[in-house]
Amino acid sequence: MRPSRRHPLLVPALLSALVVLAARPAAAEGDGEDLDISAQVARLYEDASVATGQYEAGRQDAEAQRGRAERAERLLARERQEIAVLHEDLGRIVRAHYRQGGGLPYTAQILFAKDPDGLMRGQHAVRRADLAVAGAVAKSRRAEGRLAEDEAKARSEWQALEKRSGELAAIKRTIEAKLDEARSALQSRADASVAAGSCRGTVRLDQPPVQFTRAWVAPVETYELSAGFGSGGEHWAHRHTGQDFAVPIGTPVRAAGAGRVVRVSCGGAFGIEVVIEHPDGYYTQYAHLASVAVDQGQRVSTGEWIGQSGTSGNSTGPHLHFEVRVTPDMGSAIDPVPWLAGHGVVV
Known part of the structure; x- marks a missing residue:
């Protein structure tokens, strides 16, 4: 295991104004109950920086x-x-x-x-x-x-x-109690999706109006690095193929760069995952999600929310598993940390 590197996590103690966010209407597609809880968690995180x-x-x-x-x-x-x-x-x-x-x-x-x-x-x-x-x-x-x-x-x-x-x-x-309850419900629905082997539907999250001046960003805004590329562990058949970002369930996951979504799946060891193809020929994978906010074939911009983190699939705890690949498939991953650094993103 790589030694962890701390970044300041979003403070879950927001403000009393956030307590009423659950009452806001959800702008989502698909099963209403499932998407309401996704939107609720997303909106809590949407206001996290201000709060x-x-x-x-x-x-x-x-x-x-x-x-x-x-x-x-x-x-x-x-x-x-x-x-x-x-x-x-x-x-x-x-x-x-x-x-x-x-x-x-x-x-x-x-x-x-x-x-x-x-x-x-x-x-x-x-x-x-x-x-x-x-x-x-x-x-x-x-x-x-x-x-x-x-x-x-x-x-x-x-x-x-x-x-x-x-x-x-x-x-x-x-706020901690409300977030814990919402995260638990969100993860339960994600686990049901993985068990069924099919995604419940795309969650159209109300994203903040943020435009990035950089072409590449870290896949989550705040995090703690955990398992790194190439590390060993009983949960991987060979070596770890990506970089793990330890974050709470429901944390908005961002597209590291602009591209096109080539895969959205909800089963197997990676649980709920999204794979994006980028114009330079590389692919990025985002796994163990709790929900997805994009459709296969959709084009995304840098920093756009593509889902919410979770602990679905073969996961020991809440985190985002992030890979950089030369093809969209397993077995072609490279170390994402120096790759991101080469694109101006230091994690």
């Missing part, structure tokens, strides 16, 4: 909110230290004030005074001390008021963060 961006934006907002809350906590710590210093200063001023006679009424101070001039000077000092005490008290109260406001703001920040995180987690659980 993933929105989910990521929400996560970044939550992180920014966390940063603001942490800065507020640091500010509160500084304010608490400043208030502690103010209280110490206030204590010193009050103690000095009483030592200077600030605790006695002015009449009593006159009666006990031995030096009237000294009393006047002392009284002047007391008034200054009174002002200092009043100023310190006011400053302390203002600081305590700011502290209370900042503490309330910090609590609000953390509460908003926790609420947002809870909402995102709930959305994630809802």
Whole structure:
């Protein structure tokens, strides 16, 4: 087995807007129930890039909110230290004030005074001390008021963060459950098709309006590479004849390049498969699909959705088996990774 190379998989935690996508009408041909589930899964993936961006934006907002809350906590710590210093200063001023006679009424101070001039000077000092005490008290109260406001703001920040995180987690659980259910139903129908040896019908997927400027693309947008060309395994009679792209069931599968569909079949070791002939004389095969979106003889453009990935046929788990051949038949495969690289596609 080749060591796997990770690419970011589509985040199944889309957004709550996607929960209602199943209610959208399906634009498909053939058996309605079968094609409805295919269209439902396809539409979830159709909106995946937008929804993933929105989910990521929400996560970044939550992180920014966390940063603001942490800065507020640091500010509160500084304010608490400043208030502690103010209280110490206030204590010193009050103690000095009483030592200077600030605790006695002015009449009593006159009666006990031995030096009237000294009393006047002392009284002047007391008034200054009174002002200092009043100023310190006011400053302390203002600081305590700011502290209370900042503490309330910090609590609000953390509460908003926790609420947002809870909402995102709930959305994630809802979408994952809906996708799991839809994928399971899609694969069950694919297995029935393979067992019967005939395809149920072409699914006309509502493809996003994307035009590729390149002549060639990877057969799936996001993936994890698994079994590579030439690797051994108990599931292959000789050596592995293609490159496997590990993706969830229902992932849109794209035509690697423009060409004509020369085979659509739904039986055997490859399960549901599509083979495309390209103008340069090479053929590409897409196998273990859950559904097909093209007809035999149809012309396709680069990046056009030709089906949905699955795990039909001789497959150990959800993935796309991709081959490059010099003929449309088995036994003529070449290593697709350097072939794609030669066409400007690095996987």
